Amino acid sequence: MILSIDTSTTVCSVALHEGDKLLGCYELYTERTSAAMLTTLIDNVVRHTGHELSALDAIAVAKGPGSYTGLRIGVSTAKGLCFALDKPLLAINTLQALTEQVRLLPHPQPLPLKQGEGGFYCPMIDARRMEVYCAMYDADGREVQPTSAQIIDEQSFAEWLERGSVLFFGDGAAKCRPVLGNHPNAQFLDQVVQPSARTVGALASVAFAEGRFENVATFEPYYLKEFMTTVPKRLVV
Template identity: 65%
Template sequence: MLILSLDTSTTVCSVALHQDGTLLGCYELFIERTSSAMLTSLIDDVVRQTGFTLDQLDAVAVAMGPGSYTGLRIGVSTAKGLCFALGKPLVAVNTLAAMAEQIRGFYPADTLLCPMIDARRMEVYCAFYDTAGEERIPTKAEIIDADSFGEQLAQHPVVFFGDGAAKCRAVLGQHPQAIFPEQAVTPSARTVGKLATSLFASGQIEDPATFEPFYLKDFMTTQPRKAVV
């Protein structure tokens, strides 16, 4: 089972190739803006350098969000284009679930994992997972204040991580049950592909014609200012 995975949910643009759940190759760019050309180049590189061709893929996986509106559009559009062109199925993976997969083996069983993606002002996109990878609280947009996550912190140690965790640390950093890892955790196709392997094996695929990213919130635009004459 050969799966190509893409993640452009945030400023990290990453592509990975897995065979039967084993990582064969991964390319990541830590840049401010992802472009379709950059992503296409990474796809070509990871497939070629691992000795495969696109025709040999069994499926294409993509981080579905939440995250950057523009980044998600690029990643999902590219994944759908590959699926149509190659006649391959599409697998969608929640970005926060893939982030939790990166660290879940490092904490005791009673710990909750709360990956966070920065939104606007004091808002984050977050979800809660246990150390077995099971979702405990679904993905939501949360405005961080002193009362945030009180119920969870009263019952479990909670690990807050991702680029939105700094907002949480400023408010909850002194809580005895709140844990903030020093090592940065960013979305990556490495764990998107790992989770996609299980989803694909269990028949959880998407229709490329109708699938849309999980934006969580509507895209906000600003009106251009009128020129002053």
């Protein structure tokens, strides 16, 4: 039984899985709710499915990339539960979980082909301005390009678009559409798909079976980029 947490974006969600079976999931789509409501959602999903925290076998968390604040909240909460309950920690890439969610949507599978080659999934998380956090996955959900921060321009993803259809999705895809939308192999979901603990938990069940646990003491979120702050200059008189 795995409790999963995803606070890597503005969405705050928790889910409880028993094996690959989803027992319950709570999601909030109101910004700035993660810190205030995360522990309440955890308590609700466990109690309302008729279980207790002591029955958990592991805690899973979306490790990023994503919001610095959101990732800190989610990972800190997950680690706190692991220490308090003496349970192992599982960490899932947010973009991988987002891709798995899209793969389960009722659109034609596999993606349209070009010259016998399969299509690709490109999950995107908004990183402000014209930058996105993204990766590339094949039609079976296997990573074919690692997670990276990309500044979008007319040449972005040219190699992948020449190889086959690419489906762009996530809250970062909107800024990509005006730039790449005219390419015949560029596809975009009409709906915005947000990360969810539901698919974090599904992937965590596989990671649990394979023994891919994290070191609770040393684990840190996958920020991808260094956190930048602007310190105002002092006025000298």
